[in-house]
Amino acid sequence: MAGSRYIADPESAVTKVALDGLAVLFHEPSGMTHIVASPAPEILDALQQGPADAAELLRRLHARFDFEGDEAIHARLGELEAAGLVRRA
């Protein structure tokens, strides 16, 4: 839904280990392990600056990464929300 703002848990709640191009995350609040591919780790990083809607998130991602995939940002956020790694602010 356009305009929704998203928030992620603080860095201290998620342990991240890079394993050959993928990231393995341990999400402390749920005790769940996730294996994610780019751009999921970058999205979670960008949300550390505070809640953001899709447009603001894309601005942050472009500022920090050579980011491609604007059109899929809602799909990626939906996946991260379903996994419990981001939620609506």
Added chain:
Amino acid sequence: MRHRLALQIGPVAFRIGSAWRSPLDALARLYAGYPAPADGLCDFTVRLEPERPWRRFLRPSVAIRGDYVLPDAAPLALAHGLLAAEMGMNLQMALGQRTWLLLHAATVEKDGRAIVMTGESGAGKSTLAALLGERGWRLMGDEFALLDLASGALLPFPRAISLKNGAIGVMEAEAAADRFGPRLAGTPKGDIRHLRPNAEAIARMGEGARPALILFPRFGSAAAVRGVGQAEAFMRLTQASTNYVALGRRGFDALANLVRGVPALAIDYPDTETAVGLIADFRRELAA
């Protein structure tokens, strides 16, 4: 319980109680030479009880009970009481173990380097580990690998090896007859015969080893080897662990360290001799 037996297997002490004498006699014969728990204290209790009180005598039927139980575990015929005791010990470890990360895997060791072999039931890891155990490797376990959370070392858990169907004949040709339990025909898993690990495996059951290679063997296809990425190895090992979720962050850290520090390979093999040859090659490469 009427009959009792205590067994030390690697770092774990079991107490097995039974309403019948025969399963414990079979268990004592199978585990001849294993030490009793040093301090008399046991980590887990397994109880073999009649499914109903009258079933101790009438078509005796063994229910597996203990500190941890599966509510819908099917009872076994008394003739399969030894299998019930073995399954009971597995169950206590799988459901109750919190000290180590438990991987459903076979482990063998040579020159201080351990190879962890994990795969679906039927992938042949038990047979492979049993055979390697008779060919100059030390068998650390055919069912569970115990990964120490702090040090990353693997600890032995040399239970009797559960040989199924075709694997029974393979190992009867390798090991002395007095190391085998009775052949249990027509169990829910087919024919089963247990094999006591050799004297070295028992004598060194307190001695851990560093993991050097993770193998995902698969029986039944032409010989093939492929590298397995760290993320895939991580995912497969979480699925092979019975207590990964229960351990939380400690399990995550231990598994992440394992897959970052140790290479992983998937092998297909048409017969056990081919796999033994492949593993000998891997060992030479690891030592080089």
